[in-house]
Amino acid sequence: NAGVTQTPKFRVLKTGQSMTLLCAQDMNHEYMYWYRQDPGMGLRLIHYSVGEGTTAKGEVPDGYNVSRLKKQNFLLGLESAAPSQTSVYFCASSPRGQGSHEQYFGPGTRLTVT
Amino acid sequence: EDQVTQSPEALRLQEGESSSLNCSYTVSGLRGLFWYRQDPGKGPEFLFTLYSAGEEKEKERLKATLTKKESFLHITAPKPEDSATYLCAVQANQAGTALIFGKGTTLSVSS
Numbered sequence: 001n002a003g004v005t006q007t008p009k010f011r012v013l014k015t016g017q018s019m020t021l022l023c024a025q026d027m028n029h030e031y032m033y034w035y036r037q038d039p040g041m042g043l044r045l046i047h048y049s050v051g052e053g054t055t056a057k058g059e060v061p062d063g064y065n066v067s068r069l070k071k072q073n074f075l076l077g078l079e080s081a082a083p084s085q086t087s088v089y090f091c092a093s094s095p096r097g098q099g100s101h102e103q104y105f106g107p108g109t110r111l112t113v114t
Numbered sequence: 115e116d117q118v119t120q121s122p123e124a125l126r127l128q129e130g131e132s133s134s135l136n137c138s139y140t141v142s143g144l145r146g147l148f149w150y151r152q153d154p155g156k157g158p159e160f161l162f163t164l165y166s167a168g169e170e171k172e173k174e175r176l177k178a179t180l181t182k183k184e185s186f187l188h189i190t191a192p193k194p195e196d197s198a199t200y201l202c203a204v205q206a207n208q209a210g211t212a213l214i215f216g217k218g219t220t221l222s223v224s225s
Contacts, residue, residue, distance in 0.1 A: 004157075031211050043158070043201070043215040050211065058212060090157050094211065102148055103213060105157035 001026050004106035006091050012112045013081045021076040021109050023091030030096035032074040033058075033103060034066060036087040043090065049074055050096070081113045116141045116206050120216035127192055127223050135187040135219045137202030147185050148213065149178050150201040158201055192223045 007022040023032065033048040035058075045058030049068040063085060065077045074093075078085060088110050092103040117140045127133055139147065146165055150158035162171045164180040171178050175196060177188045187200055199220045203213040 033211075040217065042217040043203075043213075045212050048212065092157075101146075101211075102160045102163050104160060105150075107157050108155075 003027065004091055004093055004104055006089075006106040006109050008109060009107070010110050012114065013078075014114055015082060017081050018077070018079050019081065019111075020078075021089055021091075021111075023074045023076070023093075023106060024072055025074075025091075025093040025104075026072065027093060027095070027104065028071070029093035029104075030071070031094045031101075031103075032068065033092045033094075034064070034074065034076045035090045035092065036060065037090060037108075038087050046076065046089075081111075083113045085111065086113045087111060116204065116214050118202055118204055118214050118216035120200075120202050120219050122219060123217070124220045125222070127189075127221065129193055129223055129225045130191045132188070132190045132192070134189070135200055135221070137185040137187070137216055138183060139185070139202075139204045140183075141204050141206040141214070143207035145205040145207050147180055148203045148205070149185070149187055150203065152199045152201055152218070161200075189221070192221070194223050194225050197221055197223045 004025045034046040035043045044060050047066040049055045052071045055066045067075045088108050091106040094101045094103040119138045121136045149161040152158045162178040167182045179186045199218045201218045203215045
């Protein structure tokens with residue numbers, strides 16, 4: 001099993017450009033998440049999905065859109081990139097079930113917006 | 115407001131020098147508390163889940179404990195390969211599946 005994979009690993013954008021980050025998981029998990037990690041800020045939730053076709057906003061959703069057309073994929077879109085979106089983006093997934101479940105993270109995408 | 119605070123921000127140890135990392139939390143009903151390890155340039159790697167006060171879990175040189183207000187990650191006789199950033203996160207009963215992360219403790223172990 002590859003676990004959680006993310007594409008691309010690195011990307012440089014100019015202000016105003018758009019891009020899509022792809023997350024894929026092969027663990028048959030129901031839940032998927034997008035986080036951003038900035039120095040001194042910790043991991044913050046952008047959007048998440050509790051199942052195919054459903055998405056919800058997290059703590060810092062502005063400037064981002066997401067889609068979950070297939071259970072194994074979760075896409076994060078930036079419509080008009082801004083320097084404030086320079087960050088490392090992590091995707092995670094977890095199974096559904098009673099109680100609390102750990103989230104499994106991908107290797108991250110380092111995005112720089114100039 | 116649900117909150118997680120980790121201390122210290124950074125910790126330097128000599129190989130074999132045991133110590134503890136602290137995670138203090140304020141949450142409206144704890145569903146679970148998680149510890150992760152993160153190496154530079156990589157994603158967080160799951161270590162432990164704790165559910166209720168008094169619970170303890172161990173893995174090699176690491177032991178995690180939980181009280182009603184905080185969790186400790188005890189590192190016994192650390193080795194240089196234990197150097198990493200350790201993240202604490204909580205899941206609240208009313209927050210759905212979202213995790214709230216602390217800012218982490220960066221541990222450096224020198225030989």
